[in-house]
Amino acid sequence: MAAGAGLLLTITVRSAAVRVVAEAGRELAVRKGHIEADGAGRWRVESDHSSVEVECPEGTSLAIANTSGRVECRGEFGDVRITTSSGRVEIDRATEVDVRTTSGRVAIEDCTGSCTIRTTSSRVEVGHAGDADVATTSGRITLHEVTRLNAQSVSGSIHVTARASPDLSIRTMSAGVDVTLAPGSTPATDLRSTSGKVRTTCPSGHDGQVDVETGSGSITVRCR
Amino acid sequence: MPVSDGAGAIVFTDIVGFTEFTANFGDDRALALLERQEELVRAALPTGARIVKQLGDGLLLFFPHMVDALSTCLALTEQYGKESTVELPLWVRTGMHFGEPRRRGDDLIGHDVNLAARVADLAGPGEVLATADAVAAAPTVAGVSFAELGPVFVKGIPDAVRLYRAEPLAP
Numbered sequence: 001m002a003a004g005a006g007l008l009l010t011i012t013v014r015s016a017a018v019r020v021v022a023e024a025g026r027e028l029a030v031r032k033g034h035i036e037a038d039g040a041g042r043w044r045v046e047s048d049h050s051s052v053e054v055e056c057p058e059g060t061s062l063a064i065a066n067t068s069g070r071v072e073c074r075g076e077f078g079d080v081r082i083t084t085s086s087g088r089v090e091i092d093r094a095t096e097v098d099v100r101t102t103s104g105r106v107a108i109e110d111c112t113g114s115c116t117i118r119t120t121s122s123r124v125e126v127g128h129a130g131d132a133d134v135a136t137t138s139g140r141i142t143l144h145e146v147t148r149l150n151a152q153s154v155s156g157s158i159h160v161t162a163r164a165s166p167d168l169s170i171r172t173m174s175a176g177v178d179v180t181l182a183p184g185s186t187p188a189t190d191l192r193s194t195s196g197k198v199r200t201t202c203p204s205g206h207d208g209q210v211d212v213e214t215g216s217g218s219i220t221v222r223c224r
Numbered sequence: 225m226p227v228s229d230g231a232g233a234i235v236f237t238d239i240v241g242f243t244e245f246t247a248n249f250g251d252d253r254a255l256a257l258l259e260r261q262e263e264l265v266r267a268a269l270p271t272g273a274r275i276v277k278q279l280g281d282g283l284l285l286f287f288p289h290m291v292d293a294l295s296t297c298l299a300l301t302e303q304y305g306k307e308s309t310v311e312l313p314l315w316v317r318t319g320m321h322f323g324e325p326r327r328r329g330d331d332l333i334g335h336d337v338n339l340a341a342r343v344a345d346l347a348g349p350g351e352v353l354a355t356a357d358a359v360a361a362a363p364t365v366a367g368v369s370f371a372e373l374g375p376v377f378v379k380g381i382p383d384a385v386r387l388y389r390a391e392p393l394a395p
Contacts, residue, residue: 012375012384063374065384083346083376083387098373100346118348135348137241152315152349154241171310173244194310215248215310 004060005078008042011064017051017087018066022058022075029055070104097129117141121156134158157217161224162187165208176217179210183224191219231324233293233358234337235285236344237265240315242281249311257281257312264303264314268296276332282344286332290322290362297352298368298392305350318352319344322361342378343387356386369393 004022011018013033028035033047033054045054051069061078064071071082073091080094086103093110100118108115108126115129121138128145136156143149147163153172162168164182176196181187186205191198193214200221212219239245239261246254258281265275265283270292276284287293297318304314321343323336339355347353359370369391375384 010374014377063372065375065377067377081372081374083373085377100373100376116348118346118351133348135240152240154244171313173241173310173313174248192310213310215245 004057006041007057007060007078009045009054009056009060009062010038010042011045011052011054011062011066013047013052013065013069014067016047016049016066016069017071018054018064018069019051019072020054020056020062020064020074020077022056022060022073022077024058026055026057028057068104162208162210166210167208168210168212170212171214172217173215174217175214177212177214177219179212179219179221181210181221181223185223189221191221193217193219227326228324229286229327229332230288231322231361233285233287233290233320233322233361234325234332234340235283235287235293235297235318235320236341237261237283237285237297237316237318238344239281239313240317240349241313245313253311257314260307260312261304261314261316264300264307268300268303270296276330284332284337284341286325290358291365293320293358294352294354294362294365294368294390298390301350301352302392315349317344317347317349319347319354320352320358321355322358339378339381339385342381343385346376346378346387352390354388354390356388359388367393 031053032049033045033052035045038044058076059078062080064082066084068086070088077094079096081098083100088104089099089106091108096113097111098116099106101122102120106122106124111129113130115132117134119136119139123140125142131148132146134151137154139156142159144161148167151158151170153175155174157176159178161180164185170177186203187208187210189204190211195216196214196218198219202223273287276286304316308314321340325332325334325337343353370388373387376387377384
């Protein structure tokens with residue numbers, strides 16, 4: 001178990017750049033903000049500055065409320081929950097993620113458990129997610145290594161590289177969907193578009209499930 | 225006319241992508257979508273709860289009891305999921321807060337109403353979000369769990385608001 005497991009840091013700022021670094025052996029420390037205990041294992045950080053920097057042990061969980069500043073989470077975290085309006089969000093590694101943003105770009109390198117992202121127009125890129133749940137209005141969504149995915153988009157295109165035995169459910173109104181399957185993967189597919197083109201060169205099998213439904217967006221499913 | 229209906233659950237719903245859907249599929253399909261949503265909501269509302277008003281593709285609902293609001297909205301969300309297709313996209317997001325809104329004719333107004341509307345803005349399709357006050361008013365509801373999302377800032381409200389995602393417990 002990581003040293004910070006069970007520790008929850010709540011960071012509440014307005015229009016501030018937030019940088020949190022989690023490293024093994026680190027003590028809790030805050031620059032340009034103040035920290036106070038908020039119950040067993042819970043700490044609250046607040047700041048009136050334009051930036052705040054926090055150091056914490058690996059495995060620490062975060063709940064961050066911001067409005068427009070950039071949020072960077074460097075290192076390995078437990079659960080990370082971030083709500084912001086327009087700030088860019090970057091997370092290295094976390095057990096679970098919940099990010100809600102309007103227009104800031106979202107980049108998550110590795111989310112081992114469930115990864116929930118809600119955005120209006122943010123461009124989203126996820127390196128690896130065990131179980132992703134993504135909804136966007138117009139932001140482009142890219143997921144590089146995903147096993148389970150539930151995605152909904154109004155007009156933001158969705159690009160997925162799936163791992164073996166995928167379980168993907170993707171729905172869009174006008175956005176295109178591009179899925180690349182793992183080598184040798186032959187999931188069952190249900191690909192439907194009201195007026196968009198549907199293209200696949202992959203044989204359908206029983207090794208997982210890929211369901212894609214669009215209104216006018218094109219669907220492409222290809223093999224690696 | 226009373227100035228308040230007393231404390232209760234204030235619920236906002238909104239169909240994500242409704243404008244795009246209308247542009248793609250036309251006004252008649254959009255109308256059918258709204259009518260199906262309303263039909264499902266009216267059938268699900270318990271005694272005492274009401275549709276306060278329709279806001280384009282959204283609804284403002286009032287429930288005298290928070291427990292009813294949670295169980296009804298989660299059941300509706302499940303139903304939307306079952307019926308939803310690209311040609312009938314019941315991509316409904318829901319936000320709720322517990323408070324005592326002021327009454328203006330049949331309408332409800334006040335800070336609690338404004339807050340509930342902002343909570344709905346943060347939800348994704350198929351999601352039910354609730355404020356800490358809503359959860360406190362119904363901390364245990366059979367078949368429902370709450371996942372804390374932490375504090376969030378919402379437009380027009382100075383202090384951060386603690387939010388939760390309400391989810392049906394796995395059977």
